[in-house]
Amino acid sequence: MIQQPIVAGFGAVRIDRHFGMSSIDLAVESLKDLESRHTDIDLAPDTVIVSSMHPEIMQEQSGIAGVMADYLDLKGVRVYRVESGEASGLAAVNMAYTLIRSGLSRSTLVIGVEKVTEYPTSMITRAYSLIEDSDYKGFYGVTPAAEAALLAKIYMKRYGYSYQDLYKWPYLMHSTATTNPYAQLKFRLKDTSYEKSPIISDPLRLVDMFPYGDGAACIVVSDGSAVDKRDAVIAIAGVGASSDIVDPFVRSDPVFFDAVKNSFNQAVAMADVNRDQIKYIELHDSFTPYAYIAMESMGLVERGASVRSLSDDLTINGTYVNLSGGLKARGHPWGATGVYQVGEVFRALRGEEQYRSIDPIYAGLAQNMNGPGAQSYTTLLRRVD
Amino acid sequence: MFKDSVPKYWRLRDVVYRLKYIYCRDCGKSSFPPRSKCPYCGSSNIDHRYSKGNGVVEEYTVMYQSEARYQDYQPIVFGVIRLDEGFRIVAPIVDVDPNSVEEGMRVEATLRRVRVDGSTGLIQYGIKFRPSRR
Numbered sequence: 001m002i003q004q005p006i007v008a009g010f011g012a013v014r015i016d017r018h019f020g021m022s023s024i025d026l027a028v029e030s031l032k033d034l035e036s037r038h039t040d041i042d043l044a045p046d047t048v049i050v051s052s053m054h055p056e057i058m059q060e061q062s063g064i065a066g067v068m069a070d071y072l073d074l075k076g077v078r079v080y081r082v083e084s085g086e087a088s089g090l091a092a093v094n095m096a097y098t099l100i101r102s103g104l105s106r107s108t109l110v111i112g113v114e115k116v117t118e119y120p121t122s123m124i125t126r127a128y129s130l131i132e133d134s135d136y137k138g139f140y141g142v143t144p145a146a147e148a149a150l151l152a153k154i155y156m157k158r159y160g161y162s163y164q165d166l167y168k169w170p171y172l173m174h175s176t177a178t179t180n181p182y183a184q185l186k187f188r189l190k191d192t193s194y195e196k197s198p199i200i201s202d203p204l205r206l207v208d209m210f211p212y213g214d215g216a217a218c219i220v221v222s223d224g225s226a227v228d229k230r231d232a233v234i235a236i237a238g239v240g241a242s243s244d245i246v247d248p249f250v251r252s253d254p255v256f257f258d259a260v261k262n263s264f265n266q267a268v269a270m271a272d273v274n275r276d277q278i279k280y281i282e283l284h285d286s287f288t289p290y291a292y293i294a295m296e297s298m299g300l301v302e303r304g305a306s307v308r309s310l311s312d313d314l315t316i317n318g319t320y321v322n323l324s325g326g327l328k329a330r331g332h333p334w335g336a337t338g339v340y341q342v343g344e345v346f347r348a349l350r351g352e353e354q355y356r357s358i359d360p361i362y363a364g365l366a367q368n369m370n371g372p373g374a375q376s377y378t379t380l381l382r383r384v385d
Numbered sequence: 386m387f388k389d390s391v392p393k394y395w396r397l398r399d400v401v402y403r404l405k406y407i408y409c410r411d412c413g414k415s416s417f418p419p420r421s422k423c424p425y426c427g428s429s430n431i432d433h434r435y436s437k438g439n440g441v442v443e444e445y446t447v448m449y450q451s452e453a454r455y456q457d458y459q460p461i462v463f464g465v466i467r468l469d470e471g472f473r474i475v476a477p478i479v480d481v482d483p484n485s486v487e488e489g490m491r492v493e494a495t496l497r498r499v500r501v502d503g504s505t506g507l508i509q510y511g512i513k514f515r516p517s518r519r
């Protein structure tokens with residue numbers, strides 16, 4: 001029998017520079033948060049999937065899933081680590097979906113964890129730059145920020161936007177993150193804050209990039225045997241995953257992400273929901289231009305129109321995006337991010353505190369990618385009622 | 386961890402010193418870095434060729450915050466360069482004031498120091514681009 005995967009619970013730590021905590025400590029804290037949020041569920045996972053991008057480099061740890069399961073006092077469980085660069089989190093959630101749907105697992109704990117701030121900033125940037133094709137782009141020291149800057153210039157020129165036009169995104173992300181208990185950056189930006197923000201790679205400034213921060217988030221995906229029934233039950237209704245040529249400048253169009261489009265369409269086609277029922281999206285905005293390109297690649301708006309179509313209440317053509325603050329302000333602990341994103345959609349569908357001001361939402365999705373659309377993953381959630 | 390490797394750059398010598406690329410005999414497109422199949426049409430009917438190193442700047446950025454090994458070279462101008470053979474590469478542009486780089490500027494390849502590994506003392510060279518002198 002094919003099982004319907006349910007998100008039974010979510011927990012996380014606030015993303016920050018947690019100098020006092022290791023990746024194991026962070027994972028333990030995120031599970032404590034899950035247990036305190038969902039007091040009446042029996043977790044009893046038979047499987048643990050850890051998503052983490054750089055445990056070898058940042059924590060000098062291989063086989064991290066096994067070590068983590070041990071410290072979480074889970075014995076006799078299946079352990080796996082999933083790594084797909086900064087999209088590891090949603091890749092792991094997609095694997096959990098598959099294990100439940102196949103009937104192999106009845107309850108899978110997905111832990112996304114990343115210890116990012118263990119070294120000085122230039123070393124963190126070096127580790128992050130490994131998402132580029134190392135032998136060629138990495139050889140010249142091309143950072144993800146420099147690549148994003150080149151794509152921003154192409155995008156701005158093609159569609160006639162100024163830097164000030166694009167600045168709307170970080171401004172709104174900072175504003176909405178102030179109410180998110182898990183967000184790293186909880187201060188508002190002013191209309192002109194960018195003027196004092198250092199340029200990382202022209203035209204992009206520090207305000208256009210996610211902050212370096214440590215984090216861990218976890219969800220339990222179950223076949224329904226473990227579920228918090230006090231509020232709405234949330235199912236994973238569809239998943240998608242797609243890849244592209246890694247280097248955007250080798251693709252025919254560098255500022256439209258086919259992998260994002262394809263993974264989005266797969267998840268929607270798989271789910272028993274109509275496209276217009278999807279009213280909430282958490283998207284991957286590691287750099288300002290990627291937020292706009294992701295919205296266009298998912299078809300929320302026509303190409304080039306996202307900057308002018310995005311409203312101040314963070315809706316675009318009637319769909320809410322990134323009320324969490326996104327990677328930009330909630331934070332982006334690499335391999336943990338996709339799990340945070342699923343948690344945000346889960347909380348939005350349940351109408352939890354931060355999401356009470358918006359109309360009830362039936363279906364929503366998370367989109368998580370590695371680099372500028374080199375690989376993209378989508379997880380679509382809906383209420384069961 | 387994080388040390389430069391001698392065998393690696395010996396292996397990559399044709400690419401990082403001579404701009405080896407592939408030309409697809411089926412669809413006529415060129416691409417870089419070299420691979421076993423054409424990224425545009427999937428054909429294995431490809432030639433390995435070497436670029437003459439002349440091209441044009443399509444887009445550029447000036448980077449001020451580099452990763453650990455490149456901080457001596459900051460700010461670095463990175464260009465999206467379209468070589469005359471038809472493929473693109475993202476590479477540093479040197480011997481030029483960052484303020485005077487512009488799109489459409491003709492550039493040529495030049496062999497330069499790319500980085501020094503402080504722990505092993507290895508010096509890596511590679512192709513960068515400078516304003517064309519022709």
Ligand SMILES: [Zn+2]
Pocket residue numbers: 409410411412413414423424425426427428
């Ligand atoms: Zn071809």
